[in-house]
Amino acid sequence: NQETIVDMKAVDNVMYSVKQAITVFNKNGENSARLVLFYNKNTAIKAIKGEVYNEVGKLMGKFSQSDFKDESAVQDFSLFEDSRIKHFLPLVNTYPYTVVYNYEIRFKQNLIIPDWTPKPANDIAVEKSTYTFICKPNEVLRIKAQHLANAEEKADEKQKSYTWKANNLPAVKPEPYSPLKHFYQACVKIAPQQFSYFKHQGSYNNWQELGKWYYTELLKDRQNLLPATVQTIKDLVKNEVDDKAKAKKIYEFMQEKTRYISIQIGIGGFQPYSAADVDRLGYGDCKALVNYMQSLLAVVGIESYYCVVEAGTQKVDLDAFYASMNQGNHVILCLPLKGDTTWLECTNQKIPFGFLSDFTDDRTVLACTKDGGKLLKTPKLTTQANLQVRKAELIIDATGNVSGTLQTNFSGSQYDNRQSVLYKSFTEQQKTLQEDYNVNNIRFDKIEYLQHKDINPKLTENLSVDIRNYATLNEGKMFFELNAFNIHNAISDSKNRILPVYINRGFTDIDTVTYHLPENVLPFIQPINKAFSNDFGSYESNAMLDGNKLKYYRKFVVKDGTYPANSYETFHKFMADVNIADHLKIILSLKK
Structure with missing residues (x-):
């Protein structure tokens, strides 16, 4: 009660x-x-x-x-x-x-x-x-x-x-x-x-009026910079003619100079520190860092919008028909460049220029401008762009041990999959990857990461691995799972479902694994081809022998969206079929 x-x-x-x-x-x-x-x-x-x-x-x-x-x-x-x-x-x-x-x-x-x-x-x-x-x-x-x-x-x-x-x-x-x-x-x-x-004091009935109050009462006159900083920014971009190139240089300057710290004081935690304070202290929260970046861009005449957003891996729009200060927990920056709108996350000193990640993508935000509030939409990280592409070259010896190399490229929303690993010690990286790969007896002899920082960034992971007793030997046969590194779990059942099925974010995984087989394996297998699809996504896998090479290919796609409640059974079966296909074992005969 x-x-x-x-x-x-x-x-x-x-x-x-x-x-x-x-x-x-x-x-x-x-x-x-x-x-x-x-x-x-x-x-x-x-x-x-x-x-x-x-x-x-x-x-x-x-x-x-x-x-x-x-x-x-x-x-x-x-x-x-x-x-x-x-x-x-x-x-x-x-x-x-x-x-x-x-x-x-x-x-x-x-x-x-x-x-x-x-x-x-x-x-x-x-x-x-x-x-x-x-x-x-x-x-x-x-x-x-x-x-x-x-x-x-x-x-x-x-x-x-x-x-x-x-x-x-x-x-x-x-x-x-x-x-x-x-x-x-x-x-x-x-x-x-x-x-x-x-x-x-103030009044508002809609987002336009609330955004105007935000700009007038919370943001205006907080963008003054020290003369030395103004000159530094002008010198920094003097050889650039393109506004986007200028903005990129200024963004990287801001990342190098500042760090993120939460600051909840002032007008209820809504008003940013002044740009001059951030410039002097070298830190700020999301509001302060966005305001600082906006101030730096203004030095060279680049327009930008201070944008309120509901951040998090779950995508939440601001309610277009109901304006309120209860909505939004983060601030990002929008650059309305001609024909090339660019968005900036200002609290992450490592994130590439123009990339928002799944923290703020694909949602309605409030841009606070001198003309009032405008509802804008951040770009979506699509199913096709949320890629994990892995290629592996593995050698299986006569006793079932495996050694080899893996290269995995992460992009879109999957770019963040390894961000937490990048700056750890080698020992901590090994521990984390053992949990992520979840393969018995796996050891990582080499761990290397390469970042390709652009608006559509990519992270490359290069690994050298050893897996003891990966394949099982029994009665003249060799057994092992073809999908060594990317088995997808089944999902729980949901009887008498009431709510719609909601998939927050789609993704695409592609795995190509080449197994170099030992000489005592007979070069014959039954053809393996799996393929099925429905509204929720698609799955395909196949395996073929090429001399002593066993080549395995897998592509798994899950589509984002909202689906009727009665379709959950179909989704459940789809994911169960994926799990079964992922656990498929190959049986190879050994020479006597």
């Missing part, structure tokens, strides 16, 4: 009150009983209290704010964060038990009103949940409610209120390959037209 009341008494005085009762049936649900509250200079926790009851409803204990742990919310890579958290988990080891929380928070702003989701997770059942929003009768609100009955509205000369209710929502098992929760989750989002935030 939960009751949430938001009372917007004024633009700088919003009271957020919650009463909730949570029953925990076993240890697996224990974390759902934990309460975590954030606060800072703009958010004050006014009161917390609660009780714990046993399975028959007998009071076991009470607690108050003094029982909560109080810690900094600073991340390991953060600097100057002023956010803190209070958190509490009852120390109960008999189940079931019920914890009741009552707390009240005051927000000194109304730009960000927390969204209400009556069912926060699949494994939580909801008996009853209500949400009431109260404000003055003349307040203009934009409200987005989805998968809920219409609100009950009340109004008089002093206030108006909206109340939503959700009852008897069962816990459900999560379904694999489901869409992101915000597509199907019941929720209410509210954005007042008039707002106050850290003593900054």
Whole structure:
């Protein structure tokens, strides 16, 4: 049970009150009983209290704010964060038990009103949940409610209120390959037209107006640079005539000069450090580094847009029809070069110029310009571009041991597959690759990486390997799996599926492996050809003998997209067939 009341008494005085009762049936649900509250200079926790009851409803204990742990919310890579958290988990080891929380928070702003989701997770059942929003009768609100009955509205000369209710929502098992929760989750989002935030006033009804406020209040006049830096940039690109070539040189200058550190201060963590501060200190967060890069480009007259994006490997668009400051967790830079729009990720000192990676590709973003906000789309890393291409030359000796070389090229979204390995020690690289390749008795004698940094970058991995006892010998036969390095796992079943099938990102894997066979192997095999396809992708593999060489080829394609719920069985079978084909063993006869 939960009751949430938001009372917007004024633009700088919003009271957020919650009463909730949570029953925990076993240890697996224990974390759902934990309460975590954030606060800072703009958010004050006014009161917390609660009780714990046993399975028959007998009071076991009470607690108050003094029982909560109080810690900094600073991340390991953060600097100057002023956010803190209070958190509490009852120390109960008999189940079931019920914890009741009552707390009240005051927000000194109304730009960000927390969204209400009556069912926060699949494994939580909801008996009853209500949400009431109260404000003055003349307040203009934009409200987005989805998968809920219409609100009950009340109004008089002093206030108006909206109340939503959700009852008897069962816990459900999560379904694999489901869409992101915000597509199907019941929720209410509210954005007042008039707002106050850290003593900054404003109003907006759409992304154009919000982007204008962003530019005017948060970004303008924060791009001044030291005269010496201005001259350095001019000298850096004086021999370049093409804006893109100039931008690339300036980007690499920025990467060399700066490093990323999270900084959550200023106007609620939304306003960047000034360009002069980043220039002097050599560090900044995403906002500061984008603002700095934008300032450097402006020195030579290259236009760019400061863009707010919801970053992460899961692709999330900003809602084109509902503008709010609750959306977006990262900032990138857009260069609207004539006929060649280019995007820059400014927090990664190693990433190639013009490459966004799967962290921010293929999603709607807000460009904040002097003319207001513009919704733009970042480029998509396609199924065809998300390539992993591997070629291997392997020698199998008469006892079944394997040695040889592998070369793998990673591009598109798969370019990041080995980024974490690049800068590790050789010992750490060996350990990581043993986990990634997952082949018994594999040893890496040589590990080499080559980066081809351009807008469509490629990473090449060169390995020398030894695999003891890869092939099995028995009764005059030699057995081994043709697909040594890229076996794809099957996926779990999903009976009585409700949600659509969602594949976030497509990819293409191509493997060519040549096995040099020992002299005591008879040069004969049954032809091996596998090929099947459907809406979800395609698979083909074949093997053939060429003298003492056994050549194996495999191509596996998975397509991104959203598919009907009843198609999951087809997808499940497709992936099961891939797994079976990947485990195919070759049987070779040995000379007597």
